[in-house]
Amino acid sequence: MGILDTVLGVIKSQGANSAAPGAAVSGDHQLLESVIGLITDPQTGGVSGLVDKIAAGGLGDQVASWVSTGNNLPITAEQIQKVLGYSFVQNLAQKMGINTTDAAGSLAGLLPQVVDKLTPDGQVPADNKLLELGLAGLKGLLAK
Template sequence: MNLIKWLFGEKAPQATARAIPSSQAQALLRLLNDFFETNGGLAGVVRRFEQSGYQSKVRSWVSIGANQPINSVEVLQLLGLPNLSEMAEKSGIPTDALRHGLAELLPVAIDRATPAGRL
């Protein structure tokens, strides 16, 4: 199952980050999908955030209510420059734009995947 299509439906290209030009939107969504798949799905990504010190933020995305934002610096800290550089090269999205795009989309993706406030 394509997680991103499931989360965003047929409007996936329009649901992408403002930091990414529409020409690169699909690449960002594929990267986000790959990130979920290679990190143990939704539960694995949530666990990775919690273990990396972002427990309150990721729990706000899972729970019902407002999502705490994550910024591009925190995305860099969470994923590390080597991983982000690899993702940027793979997608053709500049590293800075990728960081901003992921900062915008990760909370939305996790929030939409947990509409009842549970994993």
């Protein structure tokens, strides 16, 4: 299964749990774009940079569980907001047309799954270039 299939599968499973399917697709699209943007941002440093940032924010056990092949430990909306920054979450909320708490909660639900799927062998990919190309391709697909 390719990276695009993996991330799309995560989004589809998130959308299936939503009460308002039309709104969920739009919100999920924006949420996924934000996660892709975060991972592909050169300042983040790809998946490894994001993993390091989350671990440095005091969530080493949680992020290690997402990378490992075992169960994923949850993260709260407050924790994700602290680690990624209030302005990032606030901008996401504005794009999605929801409040900051709900955006942080959605991100807290999606991010562990995305990191888990992008590290299927229990290791952070060494070559972020291939990952970035796959994520950029997914972003292009979603733009259509």
